[in-house]
Amino acid sequence: MNAMEPGQVMLVLHSHLPFVHHPDFRDFLEEDWLFEAIMETYLPLLFVLRDLERDGIPCRLGVGLTPPLMSMLRLKDLQEKARRYLEKRRQLAEEEVRRREKSDDGLEAAQHYEKRLNQMLDLWDGLDGDILREFRRHRDEGRIETLASAATHGFLPLFLKPSSVRAQITLGMDLHEEVFGEQAKGFWLPECAYRPGLDALLVEAGVEWVVLDGHGVTQAKPPPPCGTARPIRTPAGLVAFGRDRSCSEEVWSNQVGYPGDPQYRELYRDLGFDGDYTHIRPYLKSDGVRRNLGLKFHRITGPDVPLDEKAPWSPAAARARTRIHARDFLEKRKTQIRDLKEGIGEVPAILAPFDTELFGHWWYEGPWFIEELFRQACDFSSDLRLVSPGDVLRAPGSRPEARPHASSWGRGGFYEVWLNDRNQWFWPYLHEMEERMESHASSVEDPDTRTRAILDQMARELLLAQSSDWLFIVTMETSTWYAEKRFRDHVHRFFALEDGLRGSPPDAEEEARWRHQDVLFPSVDFRLWSP
DSSP states (O other): OOTTEEEEEEEEEEEOOOOOOOOOOOOOOGHHHHHHHIIIIIIHHHHHHHHHHTTTTTOEEEEEEOOHHHHHHHHHHHHHHHHHHHHHHHHHHHHHHHHHTTOOOOHHHHHHHHHHHHHHHHHHHHHOOOOHHHHHHHHHTTTTEEEEEOOOOBOGGSSOHHHHHHHHHHHHHHHHHHSSSSSOOOOEEEEBBBBTTTTHHHHTTTOEEEEEHHHHHTTTBBTTTGGSOOEEEEETSSSEEBBOHHHHHHHHHHHTGGGGOSSSOOOOHHHHSSOOOHHHHHGGTTTTTOOSSOOOBBBOOOTOOGGGOBBBHHHHHHHHHHHHHHHHEEEEEEEHHHHHHHSSOOOOEEEEEEEEEBBTTTTTTTTHHHHHHHHHHGGGTTTTTEOOOHHHHHHHHOOOOOOOOOOOOSSTSTTTTTTSSTTTTHHHHHHHHHHHHHHHHHHSSSOOOHHHHHHHHHHHHHHHHTTHHHHHHHHTTSSHHHHHHHHHHHHHHHHHHHHTTTTTTOHHHHHHHHHHHSSSSOOGGGGGGOO
């Protein structure tokens, strides 16, 4: 390979939320996770792609959307709730503009929110609430490469049965093909979690490449000579890219990275707590409890500045900082690529994977930073190119064979977030459900309509119980009550449905409610769990 060729930098975004669907409620608190992400992350990312398209700026990155997220984005009742959520935020922003015009306190931010939310509603209505259609358009036109992922973001290395792993992979690949019209080449392993043997199951399903945390590659056997600067190929033929820690930390760390800049918006101070109660009451939940409303008027100011002393946030000043930080990021990649070329003797491929929700939700200015990366990348065209992992595989370059190390991202890097003293009690239930699902799939050959319906719903309940999100939430002690309840509900429904196979069906009205709520994978076939 010509070492004078520009280095390759891969920005890969992983978009995921657990499946939260409560159609019997007009307003359910945890459904706001989806609406917040739509307002703060997914729509802003689509604005970035549209603005780059409008201005003829080349753009190429990887974007994964998991099956639970895509399933929620396709549900009409959640689309209607999302629009109501956006509309209420627009109304609140309009009120804030009128209120702040008299004092000029926070007026710039209020005007920014009003304009932005009007743009969001215009885009939402233009797509009839179907934002997956817009992601598909950008995929078809080459701006993004989309990744598939596991059916419900299950933590695959700790599953008991290969049939459960295979079902998660197959359903994820199938839904990607249904939504985007083409089979995915890349597959986002939930939590970047890998164990030996997964590669064969992934290749069997048509997967060509995955993303691992850096130590999954650097601790591979034998150790790859280029570290994470080049992908490796497993014995089964799967290509694994390792996360580059240095460039990732610059972007995600609020301690040493860009998101902690004093000009950026303060995440933890919100109008829902600052505003006059009479003024904000119509925008709170029915219980009237103060909660975040998504409109924030203060900036970080400094790492040790108390919340009540934060300075006003200026969107214009914050956006100017993203231009500086984007150039800093590109300059550092230029230097890193130069040094790597000297060390490995070929063009490096540097992977920077992130949760999409970092950009917009956790770091409000993050989408502007992404836009600036692509706008300024033309100034660095002789040194680097922003590409997707699929582009790297289609270009010349080494891919040494190695066996990746068992690994994950998250605290410790070796599964501990998803298996520890707080959540270990989940796993005996999950393993028992796996065994029973496989047993039924192996023994029931020609089910009648009722038996088939029960077994298919049992499969959905198993999938939902397997979501890694419940384990994560319990470990992090955020919405523990909800996560534990969801897990227990799906376990209960699985075994209650199984009782129906033995002649003791659950209450018909209750079973109908389960089917109405747990509607992902409407065409699931329980026979997927047959070994």
